[in-house]
Amino acid sequence: MKHTFFSNSVSLPVSVLSLSLLIGCTEVVIPEPTPQADKGALVLVGGALAGSNAEVYQRFIELAGGELQARIAVIPAASGQPVKYFRQFQQDMQRYGLDEDQMTLFPVAVNDDKSTKDVDESQWRRGATDPKLAEQLSQFTAVWFLGGDQLNITATLAPEGQNSVLLDAIWALYQRGGVVGGTSAGAAMMSEVMIAAGDSWGALTEGTTDTYNGMQDQENGPLLLAKGLGFFPHAIVDQHFDRKARFGRLIVATELNKATFPLGFGIDENTALVYTAFNNSAEVIGAGAVTAIDVTHARRVDNPHGYHIENVRVSVMQGNDHYHFDTEQFVANPLKSATVGHEYLDLAKPVASGVFSRNSRLKDLLTFDLVDNKGTNEVISYLHQGEGRGFTLRFSQDEYTTGYWQYLDGLLDSGSAFGVKLDIVPTSFSITPLTPTATADTSTDSIVDDPRPQ
Secondary structure (H helix, E strand, C coil): CEEECCCCCCCCCCCECCCCCCCCCEECCCCCCCCCCCCCEEEEECCCCCCCCHHHHHHHHHHCCHHHHCCEEEECCCCCCHHHHHHHHHHHHHCCCCCHHHEEECCCCCCCCCCCCCCCHHHHCCHHHCHHHHHHHHHCCEEEECCCCHHHHHHHHCHHHCCCHHHHHHHHHHHCCCEEEEECHHHHCCECEEEEECCHHHHHHHCECCCCCCHHHHCCCCEEEEECCCCECCCEEEECCCCCCCHHHHHHHHHHCCCCCCEEEEECCCEEEEEECCCCEEEEEECCEEEEEECCCCEECCCCCCCCEEEEEEEEEECCCEEECCCCEEECCCCCEECCCCCCECCCCCCCCCCCCCCCCHHHHHHHHHCCECCCCEEEEEECCCCEEEEEEEEECCCCCEEEEEEEECCEEEEEEEEEEEEEEEEEECCCCCCCCCCCCCCHHHCCCCCCCC
């Protein structure tokens, strides 16, 4: 393998596979991994992966061949600072037993990294079309995609919708038993239909768009769909799911693609969905949850007042829960206990709207307030911007709904909710602040002297 090293303000060396413009290389002989048909794996991280998340890093290393055999090609195409965030990944991996030279930065990027003085990484735009670079990938066991803008990944790896030679080499690595992983944008691009921009409010109120004005469009506005790389064959993927409340846009995306991809997986930050091809199943590991959206039996209602859909099925997986694609079944971690029929709570009307709610996150609302609560079979939340049009979100439990719970890490709750029914109904809101009146004022400023004799 050929390497070149360059120095800058940070002392940690960076290994970069050579393009024709890179010189000063030394030869390293590495045995090619033995092909294993249908043994590939995917590690899809929802973004914001903490360096302390041992479970995710160690699983990726294990799938890559273990501490001694793992050789990881890092593709920074999505990143605004390719070298900086490669270094961060390299340092994190070293915490879990790898040597720094087991990770190599592949020169595929569209942005110059301001942390490097001597290299313009924006010149790496056509790196994925270099046959020599693609050939080197046969010596690796894993590929990792950094986060950033997923449209930059598809533009460089599949320009004009056509596979580059490097993308073909990544597919070959996966099919011979390697692992392909990525965080944030590196997870979003894994599905055939890729969510590129928009938020839940924009998707529900404005629908879709064909325009893209940069990263800010990922934070709000209508839904933008594009063609992904298709490594994850079963569903549409979304990321930063919990913090950015993206389940509305994932519902719209899956409903629009109901004929081919009625299933969507929204991955929380610092959490991974691990897919293994040999058994065609996925497992949730890490700090958060993965929310599955299933619109197979959902019904769009023709409503002139806005987006209206009924019988969406929502499932929350976390703590080593699995989904088996062959049988279409959710399977809870066997250490968890069923909650339906053994509920802990008995609350008739749990508050489920706004930051003052006990369980403001979707996964907690469904696992605590609904499936582990015998006081109600329904939890209602609202999405609105004050006056005018918004939505009622009606989550309900029926004969198809199951729940599970257990402490899996000290006293940290790990709940599961499978098959919750969701109806989204357009709703008109009128907000009227109630201000104090003169006759109702009881402040000290309004107290008058008592006219009675003392």
